[in-house]
Amino acid sequence: MVRTDWIAPRRGQANVTQMHYARQGHITEEMHYVAQRENLPPELIRDEVARGRLIIPANINHPNLEPMAIGIATQCKVNANIGASPNSSSLQDEVEKLQLAVKYGADTVMDLSTGGGNLDEIRTAIIQASPVPIGTVPIYQAMESVHGNIETLTPDDFLHIIATQAQQGVDYMTIHAGILIEHLPLVRDRITGIVSRGGGILARWMLHHHEQNPLYTHFRDIIEICKRYDVSFSLGDSLRPGCLHDATDAAQLAELKTLGQLTRQAWEHDVQVMVEGPGHVPMDQIDDNVKKQMQECCEAPFYVLGPLVTDIAAGYDHISSAIGAALAGWSGAAMLCYVTPKEHLGLPNAEDVRSGLIAYKIAAHAADIARHRPGARDRDDAMSHARYTFDWNKQFELALDPERAKEYHDETLPADIYKTAEFCSMCGPKFCPMQTKMDADALSELEKFLAQETAAAL
Incomplete structure (x- = not known):
């Protein structure tokens, strides 16, 4: 196990986050490891983590993890999604999907399982088999635990699921704490409304109870869980646009402002944060979206889904979105969430995962070249x-x-x-x-000829 000896002295401490150690001036073994991978000074990695502009997702209960970093100072990263559903897949299927994703270059993998078996067993098997950070969306398991009856869920139910997944070794979690009850009327004029599954679940909960988002009201409790295991926040964009018409609207920007507030609150307790970004954005709005996120969220790493730059590429959305992803990476997005050809159409198979990942590795690499990262070309x-x-x-x-x-x-x-x-x-x-070999002798003879021709013309 890569990190077993590194982790042992930290167990039992109240705060074991990489940000906590960085702010104490300590360069952890994970920071040294990342510095070597990125060919950067360890002091730079420590400073960027302390500032909040770089995260190292590394739960202390994921000892076989090979540490990596997500942030503007490091190479643009790519995430791949896997996950069992009630209609397909199994524990072995999900482990095989993980291995396929890692083979084709995924820097992190998100387990978005919603059913199809014992979710705790599936997740544990994925974590134990994974050398890359594993992310989850805890609200999916919360839904599964009540058989889809979201209205019956309590704040304690949410916290229990989050704590359980943290104990299992999840490195980062999408927490949809930014969607507030006062934001819901802002989606009235959208074509596609709310397209985030997590956002839709919480909207239903708030509409039913006429109460504020429980993930928002209990955000401090979630921070305490994250401190104990070093779980990084991936603050979910519940109101991301699901089509070009809805891009950069009042609902999206209102939630973004809340995500900035939550980022600063997490940082007060030395908890690492990245912020998730929009899904469908015209090319001319992408740079502005990235800049708005940097401003509102104090340059916390931006993790974007695509964005898709057209809505009519069904069957080819990995291409449409990779165009947007390259532009977002060039503008400063730190990680790109891949899209497969099956986006909007169905559950991706192995070949779809391969196509999506390679498209996004191209996008991330193109962004690194455009940002003139040393050695990128x-x-x-x-x-x-x-x-x-x-x-x-x-x-x-x-x-x-x-x-x-x-x-x-x-x-x-x-x-x-x-x-x-x-x-x-x-x-x-x-x-x-x-x-047609342009060797030195041939070019020298050509230059002599051209010089003679020029002299003769004069």
Whole structure:
């Protein structure tokens, strides 16, 4: 276990968060580990965590975790969603989905299980098998515990589920504490209303009881749980826009202001926070959305779903959303939640998970290049050299999805001899422009000729 020895001295302490240690000036083993992964000074990691601009989701009950960081100072990250439903999947299925997500580059994985088995057993198995941080949405299990009768849930029921998941080792939790009863009339003019499952559940609860959101009124109690296990908040955007028409409206911005208040309240107790962001936003509004979040939430890491930049790409929403994700990452979003081709249509299969993850790895990498992160383009330049020298095996190795790259090449040129051929099946052996070698001697002779031509013209 990577962290067993690191965690042992912390057990039993009242506050074991990475932010708590950072604000005491201490560089934890997790901070050292992250600094090495990111090729950054450990002191910078500590300072960013202390400031709240970087989080290291690392529950003390997740000892096999390989620590990673989410924040503007580090590489843009990608999350993948998995989860059992009442209609499909099992414990083994979910562990296999986790392994697939990690294989294709997920930096974190969210377990969004809503049924289909014992949720505590499924979650425990996922955590024990996962080297990456695991996130959850506790309200889903709360719903399952009352067989969908949300009106019967009490604040103590919510807190019990959150505490149970924290004890199991969940590293970060989506807590929908920002949607308030006074926000609900603001969705009246929307086309798609409330599209967040967690937000919809709490809206129903508030409408039924005519009481304030219990996650908001008991936010201090949730903070105490997070302090005890180092669970990071992922403050949920319950009123995120579900279509372009609803983007950046009064409801979304009212909740964002509340999320800023909750962020500062959590920071008062040294609890780590990231803030979740919108789902459907026109391209021209994305940069402004990121800047608004940074302003309202004091630069807490921004974790965005997409956003999708058009509403008519059914079956291809991984592409529509990856466009928005790249722009959001360029503007400063710290983590991107992947979208699969099945978004809005159905439950994704293994191939959908692969397609969604690779699309988002592309988006995150493009954002890092655009932000001029040191070394971000090294792999691209290496790929370019491999292409120019027709080193096909090196090209496969450097690709974000090496198996797919090799598969596509070998569809038409499968024999090993073609792994050293100076052409592909697109141009063939006679028309590849990169066979035109611009060597030093040829260019020198050309320059002499051009100089003579210029002199003659004068």
